[in-house]
Amino acid sequence: MASMDDDGPDRAASASNGPSGIFDGAATSVESGRGIGAIDESLIGHADGSDDTLRARIALQLERKRPPRLVLPRPRPKRDRHARTRVAFLRYSYYDIVFKFFVEQVLDADYLPLPEPTKRTVELGSRNSSDSVCAPFKHILGDYLEALELGADVLVQFAGPCRLGYYGELQESILRDLGYEFEMLNFATVTGKPLTDYIEVCKKKVNPNLSVPHGVRGMLAAFKMIECLDEAQDFYLAHAGFEAERGSFASTLASYHADMRAAASDRDIADAHKRGMEALRELPVRMPARPLRVGVVGEYFTAADPHSNLGLERKLLDMGVGVHRMLNMTNRNLRYHEKNLRASIADYVRYDMGPTSSMTIAAALKYAQEGFDGIVHLKSSGCTPEVDCIPVLQQVSRDTGVPILYLSYDSQTSDTGLDTRLEAFYDMLAMKKERAR
């Protein structure tokens, strides 16, 4: 306590020098007098609730160096109306192919491709996020930081009915406080507004000259592309576990993705899809008489994005398992009919419990009824809606006897830890299947 009093004035002073914000010492941990990093460390020990120490931090920015606003208004930098804008998206599975098409064919701008994410990506994101935000926030903030380093002019963020709906504005605020200059195309700003507002915001942030008729055609083609990519992924998940030649499915799918990435029209998309699906169907498979099948359910990012779930699907495929995942952009975004999904689970729930909840529960029940051997439920640690699905999934499991493995990911989750749990789960499923013979 005494040391904190001593530190106080220093902290206030140091905060008035650098850019303000709790990441550079404007706020500090009461416990240790160190920076916010110190608080983060103490938080990790807490996640299981076993630690008795309390989390507390103080912000002592006594001089008002900014108005109380999350994102400060600023003079719009003069832009050459004819210069092409470089647009970057967050990373999300193979959907970068669609994002590229959207940027080039709908926004009529340059797409900035991001390299494969590395350990540094999530480290960058975590370092600049509050520790208790959900893992996708940290992954995406890392993506944005790398995109800005690579020269992005515009960052794109979606809207969503949970914390996701606030990602864009908070990330914009954090990145601006770090000193970056960019535009944020944040679709949460136009949620619930008419299509004309969406077009307006795209024109304002990216390309004032974009052609609306061309953009609408491009949008429809982009939707088609999503359906194609998801169809190919479904085929891959169902068969790659039984491939006769190791790696054949992954490499064929990769060529298909490369082919699709070069598409510039709906015709190109249809051709690439036809070629790709033919190639996938021709691959030899050795299907066992009674293959193990596992359904993957869960939260939008963690369940569908291999970088967020440490390649869970590939791990399952490598064990010789058939995999199915209902959750993808086709089923969640393009064809999502929440009420009909919920009708199929009326024995368990009355209301829509969250952004992906009805799909998580409906998919799990469907897998159980179709005789899948097991279900894996994936979410980022602390994802409230998916946490609230667990008591329902437990009832589904109890009623149908289908085993469910619950996995919770944070930015610390390790590959070996996951392997161990998956192998144990696989052994259990295999043994159960053997006994049922």
Add this chain to the structure above:
Amino acid sequence: MGILKQNDYADVRSVGIPRALLYHRYGTLWEAFFRELGREVVLSRETDRALVDAGGALSVDECCLASKAYLGHAASLVGACDALFVPSMGNLGHHLGFCTKFQALPDLVANTLRDRNVRVASCLVDVTEEHASMRDAFLELALRFGASPREAKRAWKTASHEQERADRAAAGAQERLVASLASMQGEDRPLAILLVAHPYLAHDPYLGGSVTDPLERMGATVVFADEADRERALKASFDFSATMPWIVNRELIGAILLLHERIDGIVLVSAFPCGPDSMTDDAIMRCIQGKPILNLTIDAQSGTAGLETRIESFVDILRYQKKGGYVHG
């Protein structure tokens, strides 16, 4: 939910209301509503350690403290009433949502307490997807309790007016409190501390008392952010953030903006691990400058001794500051 259901709750004579979460925001309305419908209202007891522990045992580990406490309250009512009242609170419009927990609550309670044959009476508030306002939800609920349309309207009118009156009274009392603080001069004026916390923490004697009690013991005056004029606070919050999704967090941040000049410091309290607060606490700590802010996260395990030390040292900072201790800039 599609087909209008009627009378399916008509046999429910006593309604159990868990004294947790949104009870601390809408409790007056709920109690008055069921009283108007001629029902007996059974409230769970005040939060205590045993309720929190019981709720924790029923909850998935990753649930927040307030959610665990809620399940403890809900479980304590099973057998003591004919049905539990657990509404599904989605949103009151775009950017006026509730944490998804409140949307999921009826199904969460029903599935968690399935073995104990819990009966859940519920209604849906979801303006963006279902165009179901709070009024719509309660009118339908009244019909399901067997009321005539006229009785339903009367029950809603009486109950919503009582809630409005209670909210106005709290806002008025706060305005007078802040004004009287401003009229005091110098040493005599107690420290004014704005407590920024969800109502289910701020006004729960067990969960929030561990913060408010030490503050008051040290002679500080606690001003509750959630008691500020909600409409004005909500409006002000849009100056802070265009897309913040949660109405309660909006009102809290709006209250900070409205009261900032009239207080000495801010104590920001969150339950561990709160989804919305995980984002808004960061926003507040980084972007609202000019007054010291103490951010506390409370969980089931934290002892009150640890809290007291931190609150005492924070009050010391504010006292020192009030005397002109720290040089600005």
